[in-house]
Amino acid sequence: MDPASGFLPAKHNHRRCVEDALKTAEDVCRRRGQRLTEQRRQVLELVWQAHMPMRAYDLLDKLKKVHRAAAPPTIYRALDFLIANGLIHRIESLNAFVGCGDPEHAHAGQFLVCQDCHAVAEMADPGVATLLKKKASQHGFFALRQTVEIFGLCPACAENHGGDHTAMSAAAK
Amino acid sequence: MDPASGFLPAKHNHRRCVEDALKTAEDVCRRRGQRLTEQRRQVLELVWQAHMPMRAYDLLDKLKKVHRAAAPPTIYRALDFLIANGLIHRIESLNAFVGCGDPEHAHAGQFLVCQDCHAVAEMADPGVATLLKKKASQHGFFALRQTVEIFGLCPACAENHGGDHTAMSAAAK
DNA sequence: CACACGATGTTATGATGTTGCAAACGGAGC
DNA sequence: GCTCCGTTTGCAACATCATAACATCGTGTG
Numbered sequence: 001m002d003p004a005s006g007f008l009p010a011k012h013n014h015r016r017c018v019e020d021a022l023k024t025a026e027d028v029c030r031r032r033g034q035r036l037t038e039q040r041r042q043v044l045e046l047v048w049q050a051h052m053p054m055r056a057y058d059l060l061d062k063l064k065k066v067h068r069a070a071a072p073p074t075i076y077r078a079l080d081f082l083i084a085n086g087l088i089h090r091i092e093s094l095n096a097f098v099g100c101g102d103p104e105h106a107h108a109g110q111f112l113v114c115q116d117c118h119a120v121a122e123m124a125d126p127g128v129a130t131l132l133k134k135k136a137s138q139h140g141f142f143a144l145r146q147t148v149e150i151f152g153l154c155p156a157c158a159e160n161h162g163g164d165h166t167a168m169s170a171a172a173k
Numbered sequence: 174m175d176p177a178s179g180f181l182p183a184k185h186n187h188r189r190c191v192e193d194a195l196k197t198a199e200d201v202c203r204r205r206g207q208r209l210t211e212q213r214r215q216v217l218e219l220v221w222q223a224h225m226p227m228r229a230y231d232l233l234d235k236l237k238k239v240h241r242a243a244a245p246p247t248i249y250r251a252l253d254f255l256i257a258n259g260l261i262h263r264i265e266s267l268n269a270f271v272g273c274g275d276p277e278h279a280h281a282g283q284f285l286v287c288q289d290c291h292a293v294a295e296m297a298d299p300g301v302a303t304l305l306k307k308k309a310s311q312h313g314f315f316a317l318r319q320t321v322e323i324f325g326l327c328p329a330c331a332e333n334h335g336g337d338h339t340a341m342s343a344a345a346k
Numbered sequence: 347c348a349c350a351c352g353a354t355g356t357t358a359t360g361a362t363g364t365t366g367c368a369a370a371c372g373g374a375g376c
Numbered sequence: 377g378c379t380c381c382g383t384t385t386g387c388a389a390c391a392t393c394a395t396a397a398c399a400t401c402g403t404g405t406g
Contacts, residue, residue, distance in 0.1 A: 007312070110308070125308055136285055139179055140180065150305055150316045151316070
């Protein structure tokens, strides 16, 4: 199953899932005649390694460890490229980025963001995307791009907190 | 009809619609025992006057004209208050704020953002919100809050551009 | 009046993202 | 190999977005 869809078990083969993502990225770029340069590959790898939303400057700090000259434009250019090729998604509410499990097909993803552990899952439900497009068109609006971000509790965190997630998350601060 | 739902005709009674929004805000705050101070009222008025997404520093510049001492915290505090009371919404993709036409009821709004004229309409379709919550729960996710932002062309801009919005918007730059 | 608490003033700083231009790289054609 | 040319990267500065920390002020309440 697609590694980006749904929340992952605590112990999955993480090294493997990063490798798969990079392999897929290489395939996709080769087919499209796009250059997945070393820098871009490294940034993509950092995003996948974290397996949770990564912010630009966090990625920059990590990138600097293997590439001292890295600066903000370094990261943002790589992120722009990766987004343009559907290899990552941007989570607007977090100013953060996550890997996309299905870069081969353009799609409007819906993101489930856990407020507790910060894990993110992508739904990519075509029914949702279609409904939104349809609802928009009922308002005379021609939809081109969607951002859908749902905040709440992932299965593991909902489990841990039982019914009183409100009290718990307040206490957790 | 609710002034914030749907795109407005080019010539609506704008002064009236700002006044109504402020009146409603006063009612809501009074009932909740919240203080709609002069500063907060002014910021809310600025948001409604623009009738399109306003960024914090744009509001700050405008506020300075009637209140020289205004600084970033001035604006952000007012915006925090207004959001907390449902009087405005934040558009995450734009780092901008729009007035809410229905502050009386908590709701998950869906925003239609025109890429051309930057107008924004709020759908607040409960069916959409419910569907998203349900889809999320099918993934074991307990949804608490939603951000739905749809980019495209509003009725007026879609009309002007006919079929070739791509060429037009490229040329428009 | 005195107190408490929320609101505001003020300065500084942190966090996020972009522009502009020059240099280096890398593939296409010779 | 060499030139040409478009893409990618280096680099410095800047633009934008948001918050921290602490002092002061205002207002309602006992």
